[in-house]
Amino acid sequence: MADAGYRPYGGLDVILQADAIRPPLTGIGRYAAELAKGLREHADVSRLRYFGLTSWIEDPLRDLCACHPAGQEGAGQESSQSWKSLIRARLASNRLAVRAFGRIGPPLAGWRLRRESESVYHSPNFLLPPVPGRTVATIHDLSHELFPQFHPAARVEYMRRAMPNVLRRATHLVTDAESVRQEVIQCYGWPADRVTTVPLGVDASFHPRDEIALAPWLASQGLRANGYCLYVGTIEPRKNVDSLLSAYGRLPIALRKQFPLVLAGGAGWRSGTTHERIRAAVSGGWAHYLSFVPQTYLPLLYAGARVFVFPSYYEGFGLPVLEAMASGLPVLTSNVSSLPEVVGGAGRMISPDDVVSMTSELEGLLCHEQLRARMRNAALARASTFTWTRCVDATIGVYRAL
Numbered sequence: 001m002a003d004a005g006y007r008p009y010g011g012l013d014v015i016l017q018a019d020a021i022r023p024p025l026t027g028i029g030r031y032a033a034e035l036a037k038g039l040r041e042h043a044d045v046s047r048l049r050y051f052g053l054t055s056w057i058e059d060p061l062r063d064l065c066a067c068h069p070a071g072q073e074g075a076g077q078e079s080s081q082s083w084k085s086l087i088r089a090r091l092a093s094n095r096l097a098v099r100a101f102g103r104i105g106p107p108l109a110g111w112r113l114r115r116e117s118e119s120v121y122h123s124p125n126f127l128l129p130p131v132p133g134r135t136v137a138t139i140h141d142l143s144h145e146l147f148p149q150f151h152p153a154a155r156v157e158y159m160r161r162a163m164p165n166v167l168r169r170a171t172h173l174v175t176d177a178e179s180v181r182q183e184v185i186q187c188y189g190w191p192a193d194r195v196t197t198v199p200l201g202v203d204a205s206f207h208p209r210d211e212i213a214l215a216p217w218l219a220s221q222g223l224r225a226n227g228y229c230l231y232v233g234t235i236e237p238r239k240n241v242d243s244l245l246s247a248y249g250r251l252p253i254a255l256r257k258q259f260p261l262v263l264a265g266g267a268g269w270r271s272g273t274t275h276e277r278i279r280a281a282v283s284g285g286w287a288h289y290l291s292f293v294p295q296t297y298l299p300l301l302y303a304g305a306r307v308f309v310f311p312s313y314y315e316g317f318g319l320p321v322l323e324a325m326a327s328g329l330p331v332l333t334s335n336v337s338s339l340p341e342v343v344g345g346a347g348r349m350i351s352p353d354d355v356v357s358m359t360s361e362l363e364g365l366l367c368h369e370q371l372r373a374r375m376r377n378a379a380l381a382r383a384s385t386f387t388w389t390r391c392v393d394a395t396i397g398v399y400r401a402l
Helices: 027-041 060-067 075-092 095-112 153-169 178-188 211-220 241-249 253-258 272-283 298-303 319-326 339-343 355-367 369-383 388-401
Strands: 012-017 045-051 120-123 134-139 172-175 195-197 229-232 261-264 287-291 307-310 331-334 348-350
Touching (some): 012 027, 027 045, 027 060, 027 319, 120 388, 134 388, 172 388, 178 195, 211 298, 229 319, 241 261, 241 355, 253 355, 261 298, 272 287, 307 319, 307 355, 319 331, 319 339, 331 355, 339 348, 355 369
Parallel strands (some): 012 045, 012 120, 134 172, 229 307, 261 287, 307 331
């Protein structure tokens, strides 16, 4: 059984569900990893253990580092992680696999956790097994309820079946954004005093960088500093990459080729036609597709961009937007869900379906230096208010109040 930094006197005994801490890290995986880092060093935590979906696991952070030794992430690993993402997406679309896990997984986990009545069990990934002690579940978004068309039917069915059990088992819920907190209260009739908003943080590796320092890695990707517009995220319908391609395709061809659109993200559900459009844009000389980018290099990719664009239909937080602002980028994003909370007044926002406005805003951000300079300063100031230390402290505050 994993036991991180056991301190026998006082403090909280925490069990962190760590199944999401595996490469390639999704947004939820990065959140869970940052919680693990913060909790194991926190003075208020006397004992920290890790549980997978059905069994105890050893330190997932150590396993994560073993998968990606510093400076050794290469093309082979990139391909491997892309394939893993694709396999997971296909499994999530398989009704039989999803139903089988839903029947077998929770009872098995509950049996192995049956003696943990004195612990605080926290699931950062919404799934909550039957645990006898105090329990916390983080609900990152309700896209399966509000936008079911953006998910495989099997996933929607599974989450709708699982959510009543999560709500029945949870002592308290955590959301990343106030918009999601309100959705939880309204959709499920959940008591307002039993759900807390705890905003995410941004890693210190995301910051502005000197163009000379960026040049070698960017050149290896066929890019130049301050020479491209960036999107980071899974290629799937909810992220609205099709509207982005349409908007970028309306820019003057000379501007598109001067500042190509760079898309970084693995293939998600129902992304085939979007990838066809990406390939056409690449062939046209105004786009680059990098697929999965290892965490080591992601801050370099952000810091080298000229503009960041994220036209998602729905987000529970929008961590890429925060990482872009921390990197000093002007941000264009959607005016829906949690995104206005993250951006504040530091970015430009448009309706995700308004392709004409998206094109206009992109052209302004790419071409107007004074506007970019103002937005850069505003972005850095806004991003500085989001830290993982604050996120961990607030999470421990939730544990303490149980």
